[in-house]
Amino acid sequence: MIQNLLNTIESCVALNKEDIALCEAYFEPVLYPKNRIIEEEGQIPRYLYFVVSGFIRLFSYDKDGNEVTSHINCPPGFITSYRHFSDQVPAGENLECISECHLLRISKKDLDYIINESPALKDFSIWVFQQSMSYNENRAKALATLTAEDRYLHFMKSHPDVLHNVPLQYIASFLGMNPKSLSRIRKKITGR
Amino acid sequence: MIQNLLNTIESCVALNKEDIALCEAYFEPVLYPKNRIIEEEGQIPRYLYFVVSGFIRLFSYDKDGNEVTSHINCPPGFITSYRHFSDQVPAGENLECISECHLLRISKKDLDYIINESPALKDFSIWVFQQSMSYNENRAKALATLTAEDRYLHFMKSHPDVLHNVPLQYIASFLGMNPKSLSRIRKKITGR
DNA sequence: CTGATTAAGTAACATTTGTGAAGTGCCGTT
DNA sequence: AACGGCACTTCACAAATGTTACTTAATCAG
Secondary structure, three states, X not given: OHXXXXXXXXXXXXXXXXXHHHHHHHOEEEEEOOOOEEEOOOOXXXXXXXXXXXXXXXXXXXXXXXXEEEEEOOOOEEEOOHHHHHHOOOOOOEEEEOOOEEEXXXXXXXXXXXXXXXXXXXXXXXXXXXXXXHHHHXXXXXXXXXXXXXXXXXXXXXXXXHHHHOOHXXXXXXXXXXXXXXXXXXXXXXXX | OHHHHHHHHHOOOOOOHHHHHHHHHHOEEXXXXXXXXXXXXXOOOOEEEEEEEOOEEEEEEOOOOOEEEEEEOOOOEEEOOHHHHHHOOOOXXXXXXXXXXXXXXXXXXXXXXXXXXXXXXXXXXXXXXXXXXXXXXXXXXXXXXXXXXXXXXXXHHHOHHHHHHOOHHHHHHHOOOOHHHHHHHHHHHHOO
């Protein structure tokens, strides 16, 4: 479990023994079943989650009450409503397990503590935050410039694992299109 | 000039005399003409800019070579390719003055220095960074869930000043639609 | 096993948005 | 004043996407 996290961190920054001990002491392993909502819209996000296995999403509702998926992780990676977690203000999104998920979680207080103790972990936490920023920038650019079909083709190439493990309706709303439009696009693509 | 900046900061955090002195010492006023590109794609962003007056945008190019505007500020506010400025890596976007602009700029080195000297300014810089994150989240959500017409209506209400001072072609690409589609939508709206 | 529920696919049609050609008005240059 | 360039508009048509209604397949509770 924890080794998975440490490998991910070390692919970005070098860790010494104290850094590793901090992670082992403050990241808590948890297991959630499929469809469990672990952070709720309107509540202050309690934890930052590292996904060891499973698939997880952020979603909210549009003006007609339809679910809109704004983030789908692929393990290994971090997920939370970053901005609301950092500010400790009520989130605008729900965090839901799409499948059974093995996670490692850390509270805001503990995260603040360990990044204050360890410069390497501080650098890493900034990196995680900035990755989330890139994610939204890239999503907005794709939505603004690509057709629905191109958005799907691009998603298919970059996240094949998500495609095979996440309901298509979630992927459709993440890609900013109707599930039936996604069906049509998928049919068109397989036929060539 | 600088008072405009200080007012903006103080609407978020309280400043003491030392904080104010730091801002006065390290933010440098600059004046750029209309259409000047002040940070270039592929280059490391040198400064964070505070817009005192004027309009400014971030833009890049899509696969067909068309300009895509990804951010249009309205004064007073900050602008830069935040992530690339923070990391000091080559930016993916150009920063261009849409009109003559009075700006206050600060280099990465100086920003790091003043936020290290002043907890209030550090809090504020984090807030600025997070505002930029919200901006992209909101843009992505609008692009994913609203029709072109609704995106324009929403933009019209929230940024009337931009609408009246920025070429419509820039607004169209920011809203993820063709300039002609925007023309049609504008015509439809005025006729009711 | 049966019936109910849900996700996904299909088809026909409606609506929205993109595209190409052409026109208007504005602004600056000469 | 005449000219060219540019931003914006307009129109007709094409293409993409949304919508409604229906079908299929898989899953789950009884």
